[in-house]
Each structure stands twice: as structure tokens, then as C-alpha cells.
Amino acid sequence: xxxxxxxxxxxxxxxxxxxxxxxxxxxxxxxxxxxxxxxxxxxxxxxxxxxxxxxxxxxxxxxxxxxxxxxxxxxxxxxxxxxxxxxxxxxxxxxxxxxxxxxxxxxxxxxxxxxxxxxxxxxxxxxxxxxxxxxxxxxxxxxxxxxxxxxxxxxxxxxxxxxxxxxxxxxxxxxxxxxxxxxxxxxxxxxxxxxxxxxxxxxxxxxxxxxxxxxxxxxxxxxxxxxxxxxxxxxxxxxxxxxxxxxxxxxxxxxxxxxxxxxxxxxxxxxxxxxxxxxxxxxxxxxxxxxxxxxxxxxxxxxxxxxxxxxxxxxxxxxxxxx
Amino acid sequence: xxxxxxxxxxxxxxxxxxxxxxxxxxxxxxxxxxxxxxxxxxxxxxxxxxxxxxxxxxxxxxxxxxxxxxxxxxxxxxxxxxxxxxxxxxxxxxxxxxxxxxxxxxxxxxxxxxxxxxxxxxxxxxxxxxxxxxxxxxxxxxxxxxxxxxxxxxxxxxxxxxxxxxxxxxxxxxxxxxxxxxxxxxxxxxxxxxxxxxxxxxxxxxxxxxxxxxxxxxxxxxxxxxxxxxxxxxxxxxxxxxxxxxxxxxxxxxxxxxxxxxxxxxxxxxxxxxxxxxxxxxxxxxxxxxxxxxxxxxxxxxxxxxxxxxxxxxxxxxxxxxxxxxxxxxxxxxxxxxxxxxxxxxxxxxxxxxxxxxxxxxxxxxxxxxxxxxxxxxxxxxxxxxxxxxxxxxxx
Ligand SMILES: Cc1ncc(C[n+]2csc(CCOP(=O)(O)OP(=O)(O)O)c2C)c(N)n1
Ligand code: SF4
Ligand SMILES: [Mg+2]
Numbered sequence: 001x002x003x004x005x006x007x008x009x010x011x012x013x014x015x016x017x018x019x020x021x022x023x024x025x026x027x028x029x030x031x032x033x034x035x036x037x038x039x040x041x042x043x044x045x046x047x048x049x050x051x052x053x054x055x056x057x058x059x060x061x062x063x064x065x066x067x068x069x070x071x072x073x074x075x076x077x078x079x080x081x082x083x084x085x086x087x088x089x090x091x092x093x094x095x096x097x098x099x100x101x102x103x104x105x106x107x108x109x110x111x112x113x114x115x116x117x118x119x120x121x122x123x124x125x126x127x128x129x130x131x132x133x134x135x136x137x138x139x140x141x142x143x144x145x146x147x148x149x150x151x152x153x154x155x156x157x158x159x160x161x162x163x164x165x166x167x168x169x170x171x172x173x174x175x176x177x178x179x180x181x182x183x184x185x186x187x188x189x190x191x192x193x194x195x196x197x198x199x200x201x202x203x204x205x206x207x208x209x210x211x212x213x214x215x216x217x218x219x220x221x222x223x224x225x226x227x228x229x230x231x232x233x234x235x236x237x238x239x240x241x242x243x244x245x246x247x248x249x250x251x252x253x254x255x256x257x258x259x260x261x262x263x264x265x266x267x268x269x270x271x272x273x274x275x276x277x278x279x280x281x282x283x284x285x286x287x288x289x290x291x292x293x294x295x296x297x298x299x300x301x302x303x304x305x306x307x308x309x310x311x312x313x314x315x316x317x318x319x320x321x322x323x
Numbered sequence: 324x325x326x327x328x329x330x331x332x333x334x335x336x337x338x339x340x341x342x343x344x345x346x347x348x349x350x351x352x353x354x355x356x357x358x359x360x361x362x363x364x365x366x367x368x369x370x371x372x373x374x375x376x377x378x379x380x381x382x383x384x385x386x387x388x389x390x391x392x393x394x395x396x397x398x399x400x401x402x403x404x405x406x407x408x409x410x411x412x413x414x415x416x417x418x419x420x421x422x423x424x425x426x427x428x429x430x431x432x433x434x435x436x437x438x439x440x441x442x443x444x445x446x447x448x449x450x451x452x453x454x455x456x457x458x459x460x461x462x463x464x465x466x467x468x469x470x471x472x473x474x475x476x477x478x479x480x481x482x483x484x485x486x487x488x489x490x491x492x493x494x495x496x497x498x499x500x501x502x503x504x505x506x507x508x509x510x511x512x513x514x515x516x517x518x519x520x521x522x523x524x525x526x527x528x529x530x531x532x533x534x535x536x537x538x539x540x541x542x543x544x545x546x547x548x549x550x551x552x553x554x555x556x557x558x559x560x561x562x563x564x565x566x567x568x569x570x571x572x573x574x575x576x577x578x579x580x581x582x583x584x585x586x587x588x589x590x591x592x593x594x595x596x597x598x599x600x601x602x603x604x605x606x607x608x609x610x611x612x613x614x615x616x617x618x619x620x621x622x623x624x625x626x627x628x629x630x631x632x633x634x635x636x637x638x639x640x641x642x643x644x645x646x647x648x649x650x651x652x653x654x655x656x657x658x659x660x661x662x663x664x665x666x667x668x669x670x671x672x673x674x675x676x677x678x679x680x681x682x683x684x685x686x687x688x689x690x691x692x693x694x695x696x697x698x699x700x701x702x703x704x705x706x707x708x709x710x711x712x713x714x715x716x717x718x719x
Contacts, residue, residue, distance in 0.1 A: 085393025
């Protein structure tokens with residue numbers, strides 16, 4: 001069993017992935033996510049395959065690049081397929097003795113758009129083929145890079161520029177796609193959700209994913225201050241409430257069927273999802289000019305239903321035998 | 324020098340044999356007629372342990388090219404094959420691969436683009452990649468398809484070039500036709516007796532020397548980067564010619580970028596691409612026997628477009644018809660546009676365009692007779708009346 005850091009001070013001091021000087025928005029958690037991923041695997045060289053998204057455009061504006069690792073971007077929907085090729089190329093060159101034998105980890109990373117929507121086929125294919133890589137989705141619930149358009153990850157009722165909060169249609173009508181369950185259905189050894197407001201849990205999961213020989217997947221919530229409309233100092237507070245309100249519970253799935261719930265602890269008093277929603281300008285229309293109780297109820301009911309489903313899966317996993 | 328033996332084989336098999344000989348490290352491919360046999364055959368080689376290669380059975384052509392991009396970035400020798408809709412699906416990444424200067428060799432077994440859906444030969448698929456920045460070679464027969472495949476790896480991986488290469492062979496007409504093909508049997512297989520050195524990448528993903536690739540370039544730099552890409556592409560013509568020379572010196576077959584046939588005294592001539600060249604030569608022979616001074620120019624290397632070679636080949640003809648198995652709707656055939664562009668501003672032949680053989684329509688000796696007659700008529704009038712003519716349309 002691998003050693004996992006038990007306190008933040010255990011994490012390496014040096015930056016291992018993205019460096020300062022990038023041009024992500026002030027207070028954007030995407031940078032923190034990239035940094036934590038780097039710090040989670042201090043002992044392994046990384047190769048970073050980035051989909052088109054905020055993290056890509058804001059960190060590599062020619063002739064500058066803000067990366068300490070070999071980094072490559074190809075397109076929006078193909079980080080997983082590109083990573084397949086990188087993995088395959090490295091492995092063959094090592095096998096043939098053309099490059100030194102090294103235990104290199106290939107990280108593919110994409111936003112929710114590049115993962116839930118346009119990239120899901122390539123991700124499914126790469127997981128099915130069993131390449132040894134980690135796919136990370138940082139989920140800010142919209143196409144932020146292109147100006148806040150709705151994605152399959154956008155929560156119900158949220159305003160985006162393509163799901164405006166109008167008189168007739170108050171924001172996005174559909175619900176967030178259950179990404180991790182879709183990924184888990186491939187039966188891969190390990191996938192998990194994470195939040196940078198739970199950094200030790202985050203780091204443990206990334207490390208766990210990296211240790212898998214084969215594909216692994218980590219799905220990270222990333223509140224976006226521009227798209228969700230909150231202050232530059234609030235990303236971590238929002239990311240924490242996403243978890244505490246059970247909107248984005250932190251859990252792991254082993255081999256596609258063993259569900260382990262990490263946070264929030266079910267015995268803690270339930271935090272209403274409203275506490276999470278009301279911090280976000282993209283949901284202001286649920287509170288102003290007048291309160292839209294029906295929509296709030298629908299959101300809460302959906303969160304409760306998904307939570308119950310997760311508890312059931314976790315309890316079933318615990319009851320059912322021999323992992 | 325390498326020995327050689329002759330086998331009867333379909334074009335697709337010949338290409339697969341050649342690709343195998345070149346020892347790719349990674350193949351990522353997706354089946355589509357009429358290319359499928361190539362990737363099936365390569366899968367067999369890998370399964371039988373005859374080829375030490377990671378064969379990635381991707382879930383689409385888009386991912387095929389993405390995986391090729393990634394593997395080439397890692398420094399591997401990479402191969403794929405596709406056609407028609409497959410190329411259309413991957414085209415986004417086809418462009419990106421060229422701009423990244425990643426060598427990849429891709430065979431296209433030319434097939435018409437949908438719609439209507441059609442599995443037979445024309446060059447509309449290849450022309451979709453015309454502006455992508457890939458070097459594009461077209462084969463006349465199965466032997467050339469075989470030889471081109473081997474040359475393509477050397478060209479692509481040459482450090483002065485470092486560009487991906489598309490090798491075209493006409494769907495069914497070559498891909499599924501059995502012809503005698505002389506197979507190379509090098510004594511030293513790893514580098515084909517030194518013809519094809521192990522890939523030494525210009526730059527690569529390297530944990531000991533990290534670089535970032537695929538950056539965003541804003542208006543301050545985008546155009547400069549594109550200019551660099553253009554210069555590398557244009558420069559590649561010299562390397563292509565060197566490789567052709569070296570290959571020919573070793574194995575006795577030279578496949579020039581532009582090959583004139585009976586052009587010394589030709590009054591009228593056609594420019595052909597791909598397998599119709601063979602039919603064209605037969606037509607030339609027949610017409611010459613009847614006393615008509617006709618000629619033909621085979622265009623093997625379509626990108627980079629060999630402007631000077633085309634000028635030299637056509638300059639003395641009276642009237643020239645450029646045969647395109649593709650059309651740019653609302654305009655002309657693509658090869659015509661390039662050829663006419665090459666001849667602008669110099670005294671030379673009348674030039675017109677023939678659209679032939681779309682979606683597998685037969686190209687026969689009569690097709691060529693019709694084109695030569697047409698050219699003679701223009702030559703007699705001293706002007707081109709109808710610059711673009713579709714040959715062999717029902718009822719016309
Ligand atoms: C094929 C293609 N379609 C559309 C785009 C435009 N585009 C670039 S990034 C992007 C959205 C990215 O959203 P997401 O993956 O959620 O990342 P974020 O920017 O939100 O971090 C879009 C629509 C593109 N680059 N390529
Ligand atoms: S738009 Fe959102 S995700 Fe993108 S850099 Fe700004 S805060 Fe980060
Ligand atoms: Mg997003």
C-alpha cells in the first residue's frame with residue numbers, strides 16, 4: 001500500500017506541474033488542481049496531455065509555456081486518444097531500448113466539455129483499450145474558455161450563455177450527467193471524484209490513480225468564478241460547499257462496482273444545497289427578483305436522490321463480500 | 324545491396340508488406356473499405372509476432388490520428404491508413420499533425436466521399452487533405468504503392484522535413500488488384516540496409532528535457548509559424564527527390580515527382596494522377612501508332628506541388644488537359660488549378676480541365692481518346708472554349 005501524505009506540509013514544496021506566470025483568472029481553482037496533481041506524485045516523471053480548455057489556453061500562449069513537465073496539446077475532444085498514442089509510443093520505444101527505461105506517468109486532462117460531451121467517445125475507447133494513463137476531468141460545469149456555454153455537466157437551472165435564465169425557460173433544463181458512474185461502468189480499476197477543498201483526499205486519489213497499471217480516472221469539481229459569478233477569494237469555499245451539501249460527494253469506485261464514500265460524512269448534519277447555490281451568481285434568478293421555491297425543491301430532490309443512490313451503492317459494496 | 328523477389332499481390336497487401344518492412348513502433352487505425360485489408364494484414368503481422376509494434380485498435384479515425392499524433396510526439400515511428408469518410412472524420416487532427424511537424428505515414432486507399440455514399444475510387448478524399456500540410460504522393464500501380472510506402476517514412480522523418488506523408492493508392496483499381504510486386508529483402512532489416520535509419524526525432528516529449536508543444540498562437544505569431552510550416556513543406560521537395568534518387572540507385576526503380584511520357588514532341592497532352600496513368604500511357608501508344616503526337620505527364624507528388632517540374636514538362640505542348648478525379652464545387656478540379664497556376668505568366672500551352680472517374684466511373688482508353696480529341700479541337704481553334712469538361716457523363 002502506498003504512503004499517502006497525512007498533512008499538507010508533507011506535500012513537496014517545489015512546483016511539479018504548472019508554474020506561476022500562467023494567465024488563468026485570479027483565484028481560479030484550475031491552477032490549484034494542476035499544481036496538486038503535480039504534487040501528488042513527487043516520485044514519478046509526468047507527461048501531460050491537455051485538451052483544449054481554459055487550462056490549456058491560459059498556460060501556453062506562444063512563446064511562453066507555464067509547465068515544468070513535458071506538455072502537449074492537440075485538440076478539444078481527443079486528450080484521451082492522444083494520451084493513448086503517447087503511452088504507446090513511450091512503451092514501444094522503451095521496449096526497443098531506444099529511450100531509457102523509466103516509470104513515466106501519462107496524465108490526460110480536459111474540462112467538462114472535453115470530457116462529458118465532445119470527448120466522451122475517445123475517453124471510453126481509451127479506457128476500454130486499457131492504456132496505462134490517468135484521465136483527469138476538471139469540471140467547472142460549462143465551456144468556460146469559449147465564454148460560459150452549457151455542457152452536459154452544467155447543473156439544472158444554471159444560467160449559461162446558451163442556457164440563459166429567461167422568462168420562459170429559467171436556465172438549463174437538464175440535469176448533470178452522472179459522469180463517474182458512466183466511467184465506472186467500464187469496470188476500470190479505479191475512478192474517483194475529488195475537490196481541491198479536500199486537498200489530502202485529492203492528493204491521495206491522484207496518487208492512487210497513478211499507481212494503477214491501466215486506465216484510471218479522477219473527476220474534480222472546479223468552481224469557476226467567471227462562469228459561476230462569485231468573488232476571486234471564494235473558489236475554495238464554493239468547492240467545499242459543493243461537497244458538504246452533497247451536491248458533489250467525494251467517492252471512489254474500485255473495479256467499477258465497489259463504491260466507497262469519502263465526504264461528506266453521512267452522519268453529519270445535512271447542509272442544504274441552497275447554501276451552496278446562493279453563493280453563485282449563475283443561480284441568482286432562483287432567489288431574485290423573487291424566490292423560485294419550486295426550482296429549489298427540484299434541485300434539492302435531485303441531490304437527495306443521487307445521494308441516496310450513492311449511499312445504497314456504497315452500502316451494497318460493503319455488504320457484498322470479497323474485495 | 325538488397326535482393327528482391329517478385330510476388331503477385333493486391334495493392335493493399337503490398338502496402339501492408341512495405342509498412343511492415345519499415346518497422347513502425349505504433350499503428351493506430353480504424354477499418355474502412357477499400358483500405359481495411361491493409362490494417363487487417365498489419366494486425367496479423369503483429370499477432371503472429373512478425374512485427375514488433377503496438378497496434379492500437381482505436382474507436383474511430385479521429386482517435387486514430389490523435390493517437391498517431393501522440394505517438395509521433397513521443398518519438399515513435401507511426402503508421403496508419405484510411406479512406407474517404409475515415410479521412411473526413413480525422414481531418415481536424417490531420418491538419419494539427421502537420422502543423423506540429425510530426426512525421427506520420429498514412430496510406431489513403433482513395434475512395435469517393437459521401438454523399439451519395441460510394442466505396443469506389445476517386446480522389447475527393449485525398450483532396451480534402453490537400454491544404455492540410457501533409458506531403459501527398461499518388462501511386463500509379465501496386466509496385467509504386469509499395470515503394471512509396473518505404474520512401475514515405477524516410478521523407479517524413481528526415482529532419483529537414485519532419486512532416487507527415489500521405490501515400491495514395493486508388494481504391495479497388497489498385498488496392499484490390501493483384502499485380503506483380505518486387506519485394507525488398509534487405510540483409511539488415513532494422514534500417515533496410517541504411518536506407519531508413521531509426522527515427523531520430525527533431526524534438527519529442529522527454530521527461531529529462533521538457534518542452535511544451537501545441538501552444539496557442541495569437542496574431543503576433545500565428546502567421547510567422549505558418550510561414551515556417553510553408554517553408555519546411557516547400558523545402559521537402561528537394562529531400563523527396565534525394566530519396567527517390569537513393570531508392571532508385573539501390574533498387575532500380577525511380578519514381579520521379581513528375582514523369583513525362585512521350586512529351587518531347589507532343590502537340591496535346593494530359594496530366595494524370597494515380598492509376599489512370601497506366602491507361603493513359605496505353606492510349607498514348609495507340610494514338611501514336613495512328614500518327615497522333617500525343618503525350619502524358621504523370622503527377623506523382625501532389626504536395627508539395629512541383630511547380631518547376633510541371634513547367635518543364637508542359638512548356639512545349641500545344642494544349643494540355645489536366646485530369647482531376649475530384650472537383651472543388653463551384654470551381655474546377657484541384658490539380659488543374661495548381662497546374663494552371665504554375666503556368667501563369669509564361670508562354671506555354673492552352674490549359675483546360677477534365678473531370679473524370681468520380682465515384683469509380685471507369686476510365687478507359689476511350690476516355691483518353693475523348694480528351695485528346697477535345698484538346699486537338701481547342702488547339703485547332705487556338706483557344707479553350709470550355710475550361711472545365713466532365714468526361715463520360717451519361718447522355719452527354
Ligand atoms: C472541435 C471543437 N469544437 C469547438 C471548439 C471550441 N472550444 C474550445 S474549448 C471549448 C470549451 C471548453 O470547455 P471545457 O472542456 O469545459 O473546458 P473549460 O474551458 O471550461 O475549462 C470549446 C467549445 C474547439 N476548440 N474544437
Ligand atoms: S474562466 Fe473560470 S475556469 Fe477559466 S480561468 Fe477563469 S476562473 Fe478559471
Ligand atoms: Mg468547463
